[in-house]
Amino acid sequence: MEINLISDTVTKPTEGMLKAMMTTNVGDDVFKGDPTVNLLQEKVADMFGMEDALFFPSGTMANQTAIKLHTQPGDKLFCDKWAHVYNYEGGGAAFNAGVSCKLIDGDRGMFTAEQLQYAAEGRSDIHVPYSRLVCVENTTNKGGGACWDFSELEEIKKVADTFNLSYHLDGARLFNALVAKGETPKQYGALFDTISICLSKGLGAPIGSVLVGSKEHIAKALRIRKLFGGAMRQVGYLAAAGIYALDHHIERLEEDHQKAKEIGAILEKANYVKRVEPIETNIIIFYVTNDLNPADFIDTMKDKGILLTPMGEGKIRIVTHLDYTDKMHKTLLKELQAYQMLKF
Ligand SMILES: *Cc1c(COP(=O)(O)O)cnc(C)c1O
Numbered sequence: 001m002e003i004n005l006i007s008d009t010v011t012k013p014t015e016g017m018l019k020a021m022m023t024t025n026v027g028d029d030v031f032k033g034d035p036t037v038n039l040l041q042e043k044v045a046d047m048f049g050m051e052d053a054l055f056f057p058s059g060t061m062a063n064q065t066a067i068k069l070h071t072q073p074g075d076k077l078f079c080d081k082w083a084h085v086y087n088y089e090g091g092g093a094a095f096n097a098g099v100s101c102k103l104i105d106g107d108r109g110m111f112t113a114e115q116l117q118y119a120a121e122g123r124s125d126i127h128v129p130y131s132r133l134v135c136v137e138n139t140t141n142k143g144g145g146a147c148w149d150f151s152e153l154e155e156i157k158k159v160a161d162t163f164n165l166s167y168h169l170d171g172a173r174l175f176n177a178l179v180a181k182g183e184t185p186k187q188y189g190a191l192f193d194t195i196s197i198c199l200s201k202g203l204g205a206p207i208g209s210v211l212v213g214s215k216e217h218i219a220k221a222l223r224i225r226k227l228f229g230g231a232m233r234q235v236g237y238l239a240a241a242g243i244y245a246l247d248h249h250i251e252r253l254e255e256d257h258q259k260a261k262e263i264g265a266i267l268e269k270a271n272y273v274k275r276v277e278p279i280e281t282n283i284i285i286f287y288v289t290n291d292l293n294p295a296d297f298i299d300t301m302k303d304k305g306i307l308l309t310p311m312g313e314g315k316i317r318i319v320t321h322l323d324y325t326d327k328m329h330k331t332l333l334k335e336l337q338a339y340q341m342l343k344f
Contacts, residue, residue: 001327001328001331003305003306003307003328003332005306005307005308005309005318005320005321005332006308006309006317006319007309007319007321008173008202008320008321010321010323011204011321011323012323013204013205017204017205017241020240020241020244021241022237023240024036024236024237024239024240026234026236027234027236029055029231029232029233030231030233034233034234034236034239036236036237036239036240036243037055037235037239039243040240041055043246044197045212047186047189047246048186048189048212049189049190050195050212050214051213051215052214052215052217052218053210053211053212053213054210054211054218054221054225055208055210055232055235055239056196056208056209056210056211057208057209057232058200058207058209059197059198059209060088060089060092061225061228061230062209063084063196064089064092064093064097064228065211065221065224065228065230066194066221067085067092067096067099067133067135067168068096068097068224069194069221070132070133070166070193070194071099071133072098072132073098073099074099075129075130075131075132076099076100076101076132077099077100077102077132077133078102078104078116078120078131078133078135078165079102079104079134079137080104080109080110080111080140080143081103081104081106082106082108082109082140082142083101083103083109083135083170084141084170085101085135085137085170086103087142096228099129099132099133100129102119104116104119107143108140108144108277109137109140109142109146110136110140110143110146110148112156113152113158113159116156116159116160120163121163132165133166133168134156134165134166134168135169135170136153136156136167136169136170137169137170137172138153138169138171138173138174139176139180139280139281139283141172144277144278144279144283144285145173145280146280146281147280148177150181154191166193166194167192168193169188169194169195169196170196171188171195171197172196172197173198173201173202173281173282174188175197175202176253176256176281178250179250179251179253179254179257180280194211194213194217195211195212195213196209196210196212197210199241199245202249202253202321202322203250204322204323205238205242205244205245207238207241208238208239208241208242249322252322253281253282256281256282256320256324257280257281257282259282259320259324259329260279260281260283260284260318262329263284263320263329263332263336264276264279264284264286266333266336266337267286267336270339271289271340272288272289272292272339272340273286274286274287274289274290275287282320283319284318285316285317286315286316286318287313287314287316290314294316295310297316297339298310298316301335304335306335
């Protein structure tokens with residue numbers, strides 16, 4: 001039995017999801033003729049109380065499209081120094097939109113309204129790039145699944161308004177935050193200009209992201225998606241997986257969070273662990289003690305069929321997900337405890 005905890009993207013479609021995919025109606029989405037894609041887009045727009053939505057093959061393309069539609073070449077955007085849009089999208093902000101990123105030195109991927117104010121104010125003469133956009137990420141990926149305080153996001157909106165900045169949310173794991181904090185998509189829809197969500201992370205679809213926004217923004221996004229090569233044909237088969245995921249896999253995220261907390265509780269007490277980052281959702285980041293090489297720990301676990309991710313600086317990451325069963329969970333907890341015996 002392989003226990004793959006490297007990411008929540010490793011899941012495979014469930015039987016129910018596959019059935020939904022195989023039995024759906026499709027058409028040519030480039031001509032807006034795919035009824036399942038249209039249904040998914042309407043569904044997500046409705047959920048967030050926003051005017052329109054657009055289906056994308058990846059979260060990266062949805063974010064890159066958002067950055068492109070809010071900016072002109074030479075502009076700058078503000079984001080945390082750990083932001084996915086800066087660190088993990090291949091330099092796309094520079095390549096696709098020709099913009100630079102002003103990085104804010106936040107905490108676990110989150111910054112404050114005051115920090116944004118400080119970063120945005122000051123000179124605005126010809127030496128300085130136009131400030132055009134703020135991007136935030138909820139939950140934070142590199143920050144270990146941390147959730148923003150909604151009130152801070154509201155404060156950031158006020159600062160964004162004073163500087164005339166658009167406000168984009170990278171919500172690849174937004175549903176984890178909503179479930180953990182008891183928040184609603186509509187609260188977020190009311191605050192942001194554009195939001196990207198991933199169907200292929202905790203929600204368990206094999207592929208797909210959605211960008212939501214105003215009619216005007218989504219009309220621009222449609223052109224940009226074409227330009228990026230992301231206009232697809234009978235893609236309703238994949239949209240059907242997304243609809244199924246939204247109908248069946250949101251509330252169950254709570255189970256992933258619960259398992260993550262139980263893993264954290266074992267690690268907190270383990271003699272080979274120096275520190276566990278606060279666990280708010282489905283991501284666990286922990287530091288092993290100085291005398292233990294993280295690679296050795298990861299190799300020992302790999303020999304037992306347990307796959308974890310090294311994060312550098314003595315950090316290791318575990319991500320729980322839909323395909324991580326109760327049985328796997330029992331085995332993992334046992335092995336994490338047993339490792340302690342190995343050490344002494
Ligand atoms: C996964 C992820 C994305 C985009 O992912 P794709 O792999 O391109 O679908 C964007 N932002 C964050 C925070 C992510 O975790």
